[in-house]
Amino acid sequence: MADSRIQQRDAYELILEAIDTGVYRPGDRLVESELAERFGVSRTPIREALQRLETQSLLRRDGRSLIVSSLDHSQLSELYVVRGELEGLAARLAARHATPEEVRVLRDMLEADHGLIGNPDAMSRANRRFHRQIHLASHNRFLIQQLDLVHRSMALLATTSISAEGRSQDTLREHAAIVTAIAAGDGDAAYLALRDHISNAYVTRLKLDARAAEAQG
Missing domain, CATH: 1.20.120.530 (GntR ligand-binding domain-like)
Known part of the structure; x- marks a missing residue:
């Protein structure tokens, strides 16, 4: 359980840093499998991290996909x-x-x-x-x-x-x-x-x- 929590936190921080540093920009589509491969993290913590980022409005739904939000x-x-x-x-x-x-x-x-x-x-x-x-x-x-x-x-x-x-x-x-x-x-x-x-x-x-x-x- 502890390892799962650590992976979830790490996945969240890794994706957040990638957005913050411009690796992913507003409008970019985030794909769970690609993120897992890029960061060397299993798909479950990636999925949980994406859900958290969506809750914080940093990501938004586009059909079944999640994309990086933009500000009007x-x-x-x-x-x-x-x-x-x-x-x-x-x-x-x-x-x-x-x-x-x-x-x-x-x-x-x-x-x-x-x-x-x-x-x-x-x-x-x-x-x-x-x-x-x-x-x-x-x-x-x-x-x-x-x-x-x-x-x-x-x-x-x-x-x-x-x-x-x-x-x-x-x-x-x-x-x-x-x-x-x-x-x-x-x-x-x-x-x-x-x-x-x-x-x-x-x-x-x-x-x-x-x-x-x-x-x-």
């Missing part, structure tokens, strides 16, 4: 509203509770990320690590759980806003403002800096989506 305009707006408030709260709490070591890690991340400009995929991964570090620095387990759910839904976005021209540099400047506020223990400034950061990312995404729609039209 309204869902995207709702997601960014929630993300902005929760991320801002995490920054506010981090300003109160982050240890000197956690602040140092954030600064080190920021410095290292300057070397990733021009590599949108690497910048996107670094951006997730940076935000995750702020979540952890909030020292609030319930907030971290909710942010994990939000970031799972972010995996349903086919592209990263960091891929937009100039967005990498803007992201790093915004991250620097967030870290400065957290290091100063200024919760209000940290909240506003991170909420503005999410708002700017949302504006960039809307522009990218508009251009993509125009190109298709």
